[in-house]
Amino acid sequence: MEYKTEKEFLKNYDSSKFEKLSVTSDILIFSVSNKTQENYRKLSSKHFSVLLVKRNDFPFKNKWCLPGGFMDIKETSLEAAKRILKNETNLSNIYLEQLYTFDSINRDPRMRIMSVSYMALIDQNRLLNKLTEEASWFDMTILEDEKEVNITFDNGNETFSVVVGKTLREQTTDRYEFHIVKNDRLAFDHPLVIVSGIERLKNKIEYTDIVFNMMPEYFTLGELQQVYEVILGKELLDPAFRRIIASKVEKTQKQRTGGGHRPSVLYTYRSKK
Amino acid sequence: MEYKTEKEFLKNYDSSKFEKLSVTSDILIFSVSNKTQENYRKLSSKHFSVLLVKRNDFPFKNKWCLPGGFMDIKETSLEAAKRILKNETNLSNIYLEQLYTFDSINRDPRMRIMSVSYMALIDQNRLLNKLTEEASWFDMTILEDEKEVNITFDNGNETFSVVVGKTLREQTTDRYEFHIVKNDRLAFDHPLVIVSGIERLKNKIEYTDIVFNMMPEYFTLGELQQVYEVILGKELLDPAFRRIIASKVEKTQKQRTGGGHRPSVLYTYRSKK
DNA sequence: TGAATAGTGTCTGTGAGACAATATTAT
């Protein structure tokens, strides 16, 4: 049948023509946690951490997964992500960016479900006991070589690790293609989401200012350096770090005292150049 | 109802519980085209170009759009992209990476349709008259300032331009959020896809080797430099460019002669370090 | 010969890496 106008066409459009599927928004909530130190003189050490939720229902009952949920037909995946984030942390105004869309055929045993994943960055100090019961921060220890990424998760009560393999498809697709090598405790293909997010964050921390979304309003350069170090997984030299960061931060009158050492100046993020 | 095992749960799962939607794969096929020169002595000048398809049907009948199509329920969006690409160019083995998922509620007037977009890079020499009838390469002229991107499309017969505005959402989302300011001839939200792809390519060309996917097997450094220049939208200094690129290319015995000037050595891509 | 591009040499300033040195606090 031929239509003369778009209006006419739309009125007669049969929306059931193509098969449909469900979509979820899954959110990688990254943060940096403080581990208090035995020795009063030492700085509290920092850990790169991710928020996981224990599944109460099938599928993958009792396994850990990223906070997520089905997208409503009347909201965008970003809106769904914000809703879930709000639900999980009771916070709005969190840094959020779309990460990747995962849609391998059998990633969900129930049926074909596509996942649009988002990455959120948060300063853990903003949420004080606001977590829901099933949610828990896991510190990540990341070991990476050319072939694999090995991540150990630890929330204080439970420890487990996953291994994700990297294949580099020379020309035809993304630089790295990930596949799960070992995984007992994480649901779905979430190890792939986590590894993708880590890669993204590692890259972006070098050429953007996103790191400040994980920082409180006032912080010392030592703390900021520690955050860089746990995310990049390597130590940085103090003078070099200070030079690079100098244009992005503003000195304040405040100081942090109390450690058994010279007090440090508190800085704030200075947006723009 | 409570289930004891995952198997039992899955057997009884009602997959119609959540509303569903359709998904398309849309592909941004970028290339660099040669404009032959009047003066025999001059090099042919290059243009950054994108493949567009004229819509034969509603919606957006007679407008131009990115090659794309509905994803089958039994294939992934990447597989769909490859299928569409094969269909459009008759080529396999094309560089392809997932770009972004666009899912604003009313992006398609028919119904809720989510688009997973891919970016493909291709050497135009690989396809000789292989294009389908409705497809056409458009050279892009890109003017960008802090607030807007203005792109003029030209396929030899037709010229039009679109304007996309940039908003930078300080903390809560991606660095830039795009919105269409002016658009007459492109269908759907495809101006946003194109701008996102250009941003991605501009970034990646600096820290990856993807540019070689747009080059033939043998090329001169002058040609390669021209490709960088049209994509980055700025001129580069010869010695600096040669220094940077040196480790990525391999000199051959071949030469390109025939221009009214010194012949140039042909190089090949040298993968790895 | 001259127009046009190919290709090289080299100076200079910037900025990162490395290491050393100094400063300041709580016990």
Next chain:
DNA sequence: ATAATATTGTCTCACAGACACTATTCA
């Protein structure tokens, strides 16, 4: 005084920007 971190100084080396210069071809 000492452990621990904070903060600065400075040397060196690599490298990007800039510009000048040489090389080679074909009508």
